[in-house]
Amino acid sequence: PQAMLTRLAHPLQLLTNGARNLPTRHQTMRATLAWSYALLDEAEKTLFRQLAVFAGGGRLEAIEAVCSANGADAQDILDVIASLLDKSLLQQQADVDGEPRFRLLRVVREYALEQLEEHGEAEAVRRRYAAHFLALAEQAEPELMGAAQQVWLDRLALESNNLRAALDVCLAEHDIEMGLRFGGALWRFWEVRGYLDEGRLWLERLLAKTTARTSRRAKVLAGVGRLACNQGDYAAARRFHEESLSISQELGDLRGIAFSLNNLGNVAFNQGDYAAARLFHEESLAHSRQSGDQRGTAASLNNLGILAVELGDYEAARTLHAESLALKRTLGDKQGIAASLNNLGNVALNQGDYEAAFTLHTEGLALKREVGDRQGIATSLNNLGNIALTQGDYRTARPLLEESLVLQKAIGNRRGAALALCNLGDVAYHEGDSDTARALYTESLSIRWEVGDKQGIAECFVGLAGVARMVQLVERAARLLATTEALLEAIGSYLEIGNRVVYENHVAAVKRALGEEPFAAAWAARAERLRIYPNNGCGFDNYTCE
Template sequence: THRLALLTGGPRDLPARQQTLRSLLDWSYDLVDPAYQPLFARLAVFVDGGTLVAIEAVCVVSGEAAIELLDGLAALVDASLLQQVDDGSGEARFVMLATIREYAGELLERSGEQTRVRQQHMRYYLSLAEAAAVALQRMHHQQWLDRLERDHDNLRAALQCAADHQESEILARFVAALWQFWHVHSHRREASRWVEAALAGGESLPLPIRARALYGAGWLAYDRREYQQAAAYFEASLAASRALNDRLGVSEVLRGLGEVALSQASYDRARSLFEESLALSVTLGNSQGRAWSLHHLGRIAFEQGDYAQATIMLDESCALFDAIGDKAGSAWSLHSLGRVALDQTRYEQADHWLSDSLVLFCALGDKAGRAWSLLNLGRSALEQGLPDQALRLQRESLDLFREVGDHQGMGWSLHGMGRATAQSDPQAALVLFEESLLAFRKADDALGIEQALDQCRHVAAQ
C-alpha cells in the first residue's frame, strides 16, 4: 500500500532526483510556488480526484481567492503533480496518481491541517448527497446517479471520516440521502455497514433524520431479503413519521411495509397497506406515490391470478410514471406488465414490455432490474422453443445477480438454465438444478426450493 516506501533505492551515481521516486517528488514539489504548496497537500483528501466546485469548497481557506485556486491548479498541472481530465459529463476533474496522492497525504498529515480538511471534505460530500436525494425525488435519476457513482470513492472517504469521529447524526444524514443510490446501483454489502454505524445513535438522533434513515435502512434490508429486519426498520420509521405528522413520510413507509408483506405472500395485509398509502397519496396530490401504490396493487392482483385487474392497475401506474418522468417507476411497471403477459402466453407483448424495461434499467444503471428483465426474457424464449437464446439470457442474468449478491435471483437463473439444457444435456441440467437448490435455500425461497427439488427428481428419474 505504501508505494513510496518500495522505491527508496537507486544508483548512487545518478542525480538525486533520479535516485528514487521520493526524490523526484521532492524535487517537483520544491519547484512549486510556496503559495500553492498547501493546496497540493490538501488535494490528497480527494479519492480519484474532484471537480473544481468540490476543490474550492474543500481546499480554499477563508480569505483565499478563487483566482488563486485556479492559478494553483494550473501550476500543479504544469509540474505534472496533478492531471486535468474530463469526468465523462463534460466537467473538468483534477486527479492525482496514487503515488503522488500518497506523497501529498504525508505532507497534509505533517501540516496539521488534516483533520480540518477531512471534515470540510466530509461536509461537502454530505451536501452533495443531500442535493442528490432531493433531485432523485424529482426524478432526475440518470444525471445524479451517475454523479454519485463518479464520486463514490469520495463518498466512502466522507463516510469513513464521519465514522472515525463517531458523528452518528452525520452518518444518519448520509444514509437518508444515499440509500436510493445504494439501492439502485446494488451497493448492498457496504450499505449495511454504514446503516449499522448510523443507527447506533438511536434515540439521540433528531427525529426527522432518524425517520428518514430508518426508511432507507428498511429498503436496504429488503434488498438483502432480510424481511424481519426490514419490517422492524419500517415500523420504527412509521412511528417517527406519525409523531412528526409527516403524512408524505407515512405514505412512503406504508409502501415499504406493504412490499415486505407482499414478498412474504401476506396479500391481505399488503393490500391494506398499499390502499392506505394510495389514499394518502391522492389526498396529498402525490402522483409518484399514487403510481407506486397502484403498481404494487397490480402486483398483488398478478400474484393472485387476476390478470385483467393487474393489467389495468399496472397500465395506470405506468402512465403516471411516464407523465412525471419517473424512469425507475416506468421500468418496474413495464417489467410487471411483461410478467403478466408472459403468464398469459402473450409472448410478443411480453417481449416488448420486458425489452423496454431492460432498456430503462440499463440507462439507470440498475443491475438488479436488468437481471430480472433478462431472466424473464429468457423464460419467454424458452417457452417459445428457443433454448439456446434462453440459456444466453439466463446466463447473463445470473452474472448480474451474482454481482449484486441476490441469491433468490441466482436460484431462478440457474433453474432457467437447467430447464434450457434439460433436453440436450440432462446431466448438466441436474447440476444446474442442484446449484439452484443451494441458492434458493440461502434465500429461504420456499417456492424455489420446491421447484428445484421437483426438477432434480424429474431429471434423475430419466
C-alpha cells in the first residue's frame, strides 16, 4: 500500500502499462497525452504547458496575466481555451460566485509540467504566476478590514492552492522579499479563517530566510505573533511582537509601533498581567490617535474595554466598546463590528441583562457567519452557551459549548478550547456529575497552566473547589479557594460577577463546614498556595481581542 501511495503522488508514472493489443497511443496514459499534445497547434501547445503552473486552476483574468507573455491578447487566449476545452484537455467549472475556472486534471497537469520544463519556460512562467497572485493578495489586504471583507476572504479561500504554490515559488527561487510581501498581505486571512498552523508555518519559513530589519519583516513578525497568540503560544508571540516593535521604532513607523504595542497588550492580557496590558494598550491608543489610524484606535479601545471588564469596571467597559463600535461602523468593518457586539454582550451578561446579552451575541454571530470568521463563530457559540448556563438552561448550553469546543480545537486555539472545557465543566457540575466536571476542569486547567493564563487558572480552581465540596473534600476545597484568592491578588484581578457569586458561596459553605479557626489558618497560608501544580485543577466569557 505504501508503494502505491508513493506512486500516486505522480499518477502519470503509475498509469504506464495498458493492454498490449491496443494501438500504441492507447497503451499508456503518457502515450495518450503525448499523442493528443502532438495534434495541437503551437498556440495551443504553449497555453497547455503554461496552464500547468496553476495548482488550483485559474480564472480567465489570471490565465491572461500569466500566459500572455508571447504577445497573445485576451481574445486569442479565450479562443485557445475554447479549443482545449473541445479537445477535453481542459476542464471548466463555476466558482461559488459564478465565475468560470479552468483547470487541468491531475494526470494531465503532470504531463503539462514536464513539457513546461522541457521547453525551458518554467522559471519565467512561475515568476509571472507568483507576481499575479501577489498582486491579488495585496489587493485583498486592505479589503479584509472593510465593507467588502466577505467577498475578499472568499476569493482568497478559492485561490488557496494557488497562493500556496506561489509561496513555494518564492521560497524555491529565494525571492524572500516577494515572500515577505505575501506573508504581510495574507496573515489576516489565515487568522480570520482559522488557518493558524498553516499561516504560522509559512511565515516562520519566510522569516528564517532573512534577518534584514525592514518594514516588511516587522509586518510579518506582527502577523506570525498574532497567529502564535491565537494558538496560546504566548512566549513565542511576545518574542515576535517585541522584535516587530523594535524594528518599527528604528524606522519611526508610528502605525507599526501602535500595532505591536496593541499585540503585546493582548499577550499580557491573555497571561493575566493586567497592569502591563493596560500600559501597552494605552500607549498603543495614543500612537494610533497621533497617526490618525482609526482601525488602530478602534482596536485599542476594544481591548481596553475588555480589560475594564476583567477589573470590574463595567460602565467604563461599555463606554470604550461603544466608541470602538462606532468607529468600526464608520469603516464598514463587519468582523470588527461583530467583535464589539460580542464584547458588549459580555458586559451586559456581567450586569445581569441576559436579554440584551443574547441579542448582542446573536447579532454578532450572524455577522461572523456571514464573513466566515471561524474563530469569531467559536467565540460567539461559547458566549451564547454561557448565557444559557448562567440562566440554568443546561440542555441549551451543552450543544453550544460542545460546538465551540470542536471549532476551537480544529482551529488550534488552545485558550478558546480551555474556555469551552471550563464552561462544559460548569454544566456537568450543576447537573451533579462530579467525575465529568472534574475531568473537564482538569483538562482546561492543564491547557491554561501550559500557556500561562493566570486568570483562567484561578477560574478553574473555583470549579474544582466546587467539585471538592460536592464529594465532601472540604479541606481540599478550602485550599483551592485560598489559592484562587492569592492568585487573583497577585495579578490584580477579579472574578467576573457570575463566578464571583459562585466563589463567595463556596467560601461561605467551606467556612461553615470547617469552622472559624481551621478556615482562618487555610486563608492565612494562601500566599503559599501559589506553589500550584496542574493536577490541582468556571461559566467564563470569551472576549475578542483585536
